[in-house]
Amino acid sequence: xxxxxxxxxxxxxxxxxxxxxxxxxxxxxxxxxxxxxxxxxxxxxxxxxxxxxxxxxxxxxxxxxxxxxxxxxxxxxxxxxxxxxxxxxxxxxxxxxxxxxxxxxxxxxxxxxxxxxxxxxxxxxxxxxxxxxxxxxxxxxxxxxxxxxxxxxxxxxxxxxxxxxxxxxxxxxxxxxxxxxxxxxxxxxxxxxxxxxxxxxxxxxxxxxxxxxxxxxxxxxxxxxxxxxxxxxxxxxxxxxxxxxxxxxxxxxxxxxxxxxxxxxxxxxxxxxxxxxxxxxxxxxxxxxxxxxxxxxxx
Amino acid sequence: xxxxxxxxxxxxxxxxxxxxxxxxxxxxxxxxxxxxxxxxxxxxxxxxxxxxxxxxxxxxxxxxxxxxxxxxxxxxxxxxxxxxxxxxxxxxxxxxxxxxxxxxxxxxxxxxxxxxxxxxxxxxxxxxxxxxxxxxxxxxxxxxxxxxxxxxxxxxxxxxxxxxxxxxxxxxxxxxxxxxxxxxxxxxxxxxxxxxxxxxxxxxxxxxxxxxxxxxxxxxxxxxxxxxxxxxxxxxxxxxxxxxxxxxxxxxxxxxxxxxxxxxxxxxxxxxxxxxxxxxxxxxxxxxxxxxxxxxxxxxxxxxxxxxxxxxxxxxxxxxxxxxxxxxxxxxxxxxxxxxxxxxxxxxxxxxxxxxxxxxxxxxxxxxxxxxxxxxxxxxxxxxxxxxxxxxxxxxxxxxxxxxxxxxxxxxxxxxxxxxxxxxxxxxxxxxxxxxxxxxxxxxxxxxxx
Numbered sequence: 001x002x003x004x005x006x007x008x009x010x011x012x013x014x015x016x017x018x019x020x021x022x023x024x025x026x027x028x029x030x031x032x033x034x035x036x037x038x039x040x041x042x043x044x045x046x047x048x049x050x051x052x053x054x055x056x057x058x059x060x061x062x063x064x065x066x067x068x069x070x071x072x073x074x075x076x077x078x079x080x081x082x083x084x085x086x087x088x089x090x091x092x093x094x095x096x097x098x099x100x101x102x103x104x105x106x107x108x109x110x111x112x113x114x115x116x117x118x119x120x121x122x123x124x125x126x127x128x129x130x131x132x133x134x135x136x137x138x139x140x141x142x143x144x145x146x147x148x149x150x151x152x153x154x155x156x157x158x159x160x161x162x163x164x165x166x167x168x169x170x171x172x173x174x175x176x177x178x179x180x181x182x183x184x185x186x187x188x189x190x191x192x193x194x195x196x197x198x199x200x201x202x203x204x205x206x207x208x209x210x211x212x213x214x215x216x217x218x219x220x221x222x223x224x225x226x227x228x229x230x231x232x233x234x235x236x237x238x239x240x241x242x243x244x245x246x247x248x249x250x251x252x253x254x255x256x257x258x259x260x261x262x263x264x265x266x267x268x269x270x271x272x273x274x275x276x277x278x279x280x281x282x283x284x285x286x287x288x289x290x291x292x293x294x295x296x297x298x299x
Numbered sequence: 300x301x302x303x304x305x306x307x308x309x310x311x312x313x314x315x316x317x318x319x320x321x322x323x324x325x326x327x328x329x330x331x332x333x334x335x336x337x338x339x340x341x342x343x344x345x346x347x348x349x350x351x352x353x354x355x356x357x358x359x360x361x362x363x364x365x366x367x368x369x370x371x372x373x374x375x376x377x378x379x380x381x382x383x384x385x386x387x388x389x390x391x392x393x394x395x396x397x398x399x400x401x402x403x404x405x406x407x408x409x410x411x412x413x414x415x416x417x418x419x420x421x422x423x424x425x426x427x428x429x430x431x432x433x434x435x436x437x438x439x440x441x442x443x444x445x446x447x448x449x450x451x452x453x454x455x456x457x458x459x460x461x462x463x464x465x466x467x468x469x470x471x472x473x474x475x476x477x478x479x480x481x482x483x484x485x486x487x488x489x490x491x492x493x494x495x496x497x498x499x500x501x502x503x504x505x506x507x508x509x510x511x512x513x514x515x516x517x518x519x520x521x522x523x524x525x526x527x528x529x530x531x532x533x534x535x536x537x538x539x540x541x542x543x544x545x546x547x548x549x550x551x552x553x554x555x556x557x558x559x560x561x562x563x564x565x566x567x568x569x570x571x572x573x574x575x576x577x578x579x580x581x582x583x584x585x586x587x588x589x590x591x592x593x594x595x596x597x598x599x600x601x602x603x604x605x606x607x608x609x610x611x612x613x614x615x616x617x618x619x620x621x622x623x624x625x626x627x628x629x630x631x632x633x634x635x636x637x638x639x640x641x642x643x644x645x646x647x648x649x650x651x652x653x654x655x656x657x658x659x660x661x662x663x664x665x666x667x668x669x670x671x672x673x674x675x676x677x678x679x680x681x682x683x684x685x686x687x688x689x690x691x692x693x694x695x696x697x698x699x700x701x702x703x704x705x706x707x708x709x710x711x712x713x714x715x716x717x718x719x720x721x722x723x724x725x726x727x728x729x730x731x732x733x734x735x736x737x738x739x740x741x742x743x744x745x746x747x748x749x
Binding site: 043083087090100101102103104105106107108109110111114118122125126129130133137182183185186189190192193194196197200201204228231232235236238239240242243244246247249250251252253254255258259262 | 369377379420423436437440444561562563564565566567568570571572574575576577578579581582583585586587589590593597629630632633636637639640641643644647648651655676677680681683684685687688691692694695698699702703706
């Protein structure tokens, strides 16, 4: 079965999937948590009285207050709350029946600056290391392909996955007040790792087949390699995915968003290795050939 | 034959490691004891009696899990330390003394593993306080945050001036109740030098008010009645009981050498953490069962080894985490579950390769060898990427670090289990005639090696 024949459809599909997320990103960006912006987060459980909670919060200097309903209660977010205000808030909260504070986080500006810097550096560092690693892994690639092509297409597949992930969380942020925190960054890095890994598995096969000198056009060889690797790629992704999906459904509140990001990322990563990275290799080859043919005919 | 011994050696190693791990994992710990034999001779059958007379050698093995704050509940506090009034040469001393004072103050809470440490970020000096399992964070905040600088002052001219007698001259401070008003007051006792100073000052100031100031604020200014020689006194100041208790602790622990300001607080209630863990473990178990089913259906006989390998993997993982004292966080649990997936993936890669080699006409034994060898290259590369990412994530701290450590450990142990554990078991079994059936491996036909 020639999958690669349908690569134009694959490009279209990718584009359509990325589009809403990308638009949302541009328009709304993501919703960063207090770890990045600084501020205070309070999670309250045991009561439904949103009005009363809001009243108490406003009385105690919760600036720029937002209240969101959660599974078991409410989540309040505001600018950094002074200790004294928090103290009184807790005392007044105790008067509401059943209400209790289950989580309280305050992040001052210098800490949030630190966290943001660290997040940036990790992403940049990871990207640089991966590029180097790709360059090393594909330094010996037989004609007609060049190492650069393998590296660049793999990176494009990575971008695809990252943008999808960011896009989804941008939409979630806009419509469900979902926040992006350092754990999300971790998920992005993990997804990047997984996506590269997945792409390399297939590229490995392509290289092996090229070296072996199998018959067929470049397109046919790439297709063959993918088909050969398909059972394995599918098996792995399905296995990891099932584990994570079960974790998402039944697992604890605190890592739910993190797991969601991984669930999306793994699907995207597998898809991009097969339907983005590999087809791009073919497209690149074809463009090269066209250019060579043109040059030849001009000579 | 040489090859056969090879296997037994490997098998024994696996069994030994497994046994060791089970001992380490055993909840509540185990005591390994070698009894001292006592041999008695008797007149009748069996003529010899051997009894245990105490133990020759005894070792208690108890490794318990180190739980992170997000699981156990508790507070994580970061303070900024203002060293501006201290000479740069004395900064280190001040930080170290600050560390000790705070430690003393929080000892009053009886927490199992509080952590107080200093840190530096750029130009900022920080103090980090971890209070796992604390019930009342507000109490801790009150206790820690206050500088508690006690000074005895006299009124000279228009302002209060220090007499030279301060909190550091105190030997002890205790909360007592005023017999008249029943209000809490602090009863203080000076050390030798302090007592001398106190006697001097009170002798000098009879009839004048002696101001007692705490962090720059005068809390009381009793008039000195007479010279006080015993070195004892009282501080009244309309304290609530909580305030008095906190103050007594602070005075006993010492004043902070420099003022501190809270810049980060993370407090999580214990139940939230416990709930999360239980749910996640439950999810993990379901996931594992599904995976095992998948492996058995798609890889049949080989899948069986994968399942055994998975069991070994879990045992080894938990044992190493306990042994290495890895702090378990929610991120760690996620990492553990993810690493299970990755470990199975290595198995899948190998099995697919073996199936390929079988279809290519190799015998089972040869296919197995080739499968493991060739799959290793792919596995090595992809795991290298993952380890790089783990290294980067390690710098993230907290939950992220927990995730990275467990994932990295999982990758390493996963490789071990697949290439040493599962492989040994497979190698041993596939040499037997009974396993030479093609359908066991989901291929149409294959060359028999036995």
